[in-house]
Amino acid sequence: MDDVLDMAHSELRSLVTKAARGAGFSWGMAEEAGWAAEWLARRSLPAGKWAADWLAEAINGKPDPVGFGTGLADRVAFGDGPLPQEDLPEDMVAPAYVLPFLHLIATRRGPVELASPLGRAVLVEADGTVVFGPSWSERARSWRVQSARIRQGASRAQVEASVAECLERLALRTTVPPSDASRRNAGSVTSDND
Numbered sequence: 001m002d003d004v005l006d007m008a009h010s011e012l013r014s015l016v017t018k019a020a021r022g023a024g025f026s027w028g029m030a031e032e033a034g035w036a037a038e039w040l041a042r043r044s045l046p047a048g049k050w051a052a053d054w055l056a057e058a059i060n061g062k063p064d065p066v067g068f069g070t071g072l073a074d075r076v077a078f079g080d081g082p083l084p085q086e087d088l089p090e091d092m093v094a095p096a097y098v099l100p101f102l103h104l105i106a107t108r109r110g111p112v113e114l115a116s117p118l119g120r121a122v123l124v125e126a127d128g129t130v131v132f133g134p135s136w137s138e139r140a141r142s143w144r145v146q147s148a149r150i151r152q153g154a155s156r157a158q159v160e161a162s163v164a165e166c167l168e169r170l171a172l173r174t175t176v177p178p179s180d181a182s183r184r185n186a187g188s189v190t191s192d193n194d
Contacts, residue, residue: 063089069101
């Protein structure tokens with residue numbers, strides 16, 4: 001098992017910046033990568049591992065999430081009208097490195113999500129909160145950037161009918177069939193004021 005190093009956020013930022021520069025990125029893009037690493041680390045996400053993954057792929061010409069994120073933020077953060085939908089490059093490694101740039105967009109345009117044909121991969125809110133969805137993975141698979149579809153009363157849980165039915169069947173196992181004995185023994189023996 002590898003030892004774990006405890007790094008300050010600024011140390012990780014500096015390390016990722018230099019690593020991106022070593023991988024062939026311009027100083028400007030390397031600094032964006034370092035900033036994105038710090039943003040992810042401040043949310044307790046594995047920014048170092050993800051940086052190593054995508055930088056190793058970027059050396060071989062694979063899609064770059066920081067380049068995609070900066071380009072997207074530059075094009076749409078200050079625009080008017082609805083947020084245009086844009087597809088992430090297929091099979092992009094460490095798509096989480098796009099999230100800091102989605103946060104920049106969300107602060108100006110409202111919540112943004114990465115969605116796939118299977119549902120939401122991740123939601124980024126204007127306050128920087130990140131909520132991973134059921135289709136999240138460490139590689140982009142037919143993902144699209146779009147305005148988040150937030151329902152009013154979103155504090156309510158959405159449960160598939162088949163799941164609710166299964167839970168109700170299990171819950172019914174705790175009930176006792178009605179009888180004279182069950183009625184006599186129902187309730188508290190002492191005062192029941194709660």
